[in-house]
Amino acid sequence: SQQGEEDPQALSIQEGENATMNCSYKTSINNLQWYRQNSGRGLVHLILIRSNEREKHSGRLRVTLDTSKKSSSLLITASRAADTASYFCASYGSSNTGKLIFGQGTTLQVKP
Amino acid sequence: KAGVTQTPRYLIKTRGQQVTLSCSPISGHRSVSWYQQTPGQGLQFLFEYFSETQRNKGNFPGRFSGRQFSNSRSEMNVSTLELGDSALYLCASSLQGAPNEQFFGPGTRLTVL
Numbered sequence: 001s002q003q004g005e006e007d008p009q010a011l012s013i014q015e016g017e018n019a020t021m022n023c024s025y026k027t028s029i030n031n032l033q034w035y036r037q038n039s040g041r042g043l044v045h046l047i048l049i050r051s052n053e054r055e056k057h058s059g060r061l062r063v064t065l066d067t068s069k070k071s072s073s074l075l076i077t078a079s080r081a082a083d084t085a086s087y088f089c090a091s092y093g094s095s096n097t098g099k100l101i102f103g104q105g106t107t108l109q110v111k112p
Numbered sequence: 113k114a115g116v117t118q119t120p121r122y123l124i125k126t127r128g129q130q131v132t133l134s135c136s137p138i139s140g141h142r143s144v145s146w147y148q149q150t151p152g153q154g155l156q157f158l159f160e161y162f163s164e165t166q167r168n169k170g171n172f173p174g175r176f177s178g179r180q181f182s183n184s185r186s187e188m189n190v191s192t193l194e195l196g197d198s199a200l201y202l203c204a205s206s207l208q209g210a211p212n213e214q215f216f217g218p219g220t221r222l223t224v225l
Contacts, residue, residue, distance in 0.1 A: 030211045042116075042202060043216040050211075088155065097168040098145040098160035098209030105154065 006089060006103040014111050019076040021106040023089030024069075030092060032065060032072050033100070037086045046074075046087075079110045114139065116205050116217035124223045130191040133220045137184050137205030143167075144186040145214060146178060149200040158201075161186050162209060190222075198224045 007022045025032070031050045035043040049056045049065045049072065056063045062075040076083055086107045090100045117136045125131050137144050146158040157170040161180035178188040184205075190197055200221050204214040 033213060035216070040200065040219075040221070042118075042218040043204075045213050045215055048213050090155075092210040096210045098143040098162065098204075098206060098214065099157045099168045099170070100145065100147075100204070100214055101157065102147075102155040 006087075006106045008106060009104065010107045010109075012109040012111065013079055015079060015081055017079055017110075019079050019083070019108055019110070021074045021087050021108070023072045023074070023103050025072075025089070025091055025093075025103075026070065027093045029067075032063075032089060032091045034061075034063060034072075034074050035088045035090060035102075037088065037105070039085075043088065076108075079108075081110050081112045084108060084110045116203060116215055118201075118203050118217035118220050120220060121218060122221045122223075124225065125193050126225050127193055127195060129193050130189060131193060131222060132187055132189050133201055133203075133222075135186045135188075135203030135205075135217060137186070137203075138215055141205035141207055141215075142184055143206045143209040143212075143214075144180055144184060145204045145206075145209070146186070146188050147202045147204065148172075149202060149219075150198075155202070158188065160209060167209070193224045195224050198222060 033048045034046040060077045065072045086105045088105045090102045143162045145160040160168045164180045175191045180186045200219045202219045203217045206212040206214045
């Protein structure tokens with residue numbers, strides 16, 4: 001079962017524009033993580049935001065978390081062609097083990 | 113630190129065969145989780161091992177099994193392969209599972225013919 005749903009499923013923008021992806025989840029979380037996956041490859045960990053944080057930045061990435069709405073967003077500013085990838089949100093849900101539950105992902109295409 | 117490594121990277125098998133995939137976690141990480149990724153089902157959790165013990169298991173048939181060694185390296189085995197087992201199998205390591213970050217390997221692409 002999927003913990004999160006991501007919106008939009010696909011996004012196509014021009015280089016230099018900002019890209020925003022949204023993630024909604026179902027159960028309470030202790031943190032939420034965002035990952036990037038280039039075509040057919042492994043996942044790269046981008047950022048982790050804790051449940052008591054509302055916003056977090058890392059380079060051109062900005063993540064927000066609204067626990068009252070059970071939602072998070074990932075903003076990539078000044079996008080580059082190299083940002084073309086699929087982006088996933090994931091959380092442990094109510095588990096305290098290693099079981100991450102992923103959303104379906106947003107496929108981002110950045111056109112040069 | 114070296115990242116998570118998985119071997120082999122690509123594998124082609126025929127129905128009915130069995131396969132063993134290997135994962136070496138980041139040094140010091142004790143939790144290793146396995147995921148299956150397919151276009152139709154997305155990323156699905158298979159199981160997690162922590163200190164050589166299976167701590168959590170997803171909804172996969174018993175043909176999927178795994179183990180973890182004392183050095184935290186992990187293997188997963190799929191017996192009696194089916195066409196639907198074709199997928200990217202990803203291994204992830206973390207210090208202890210929740211609430212830590214998980215770091216993924218490059219994956220093993222399994223094709224079942």
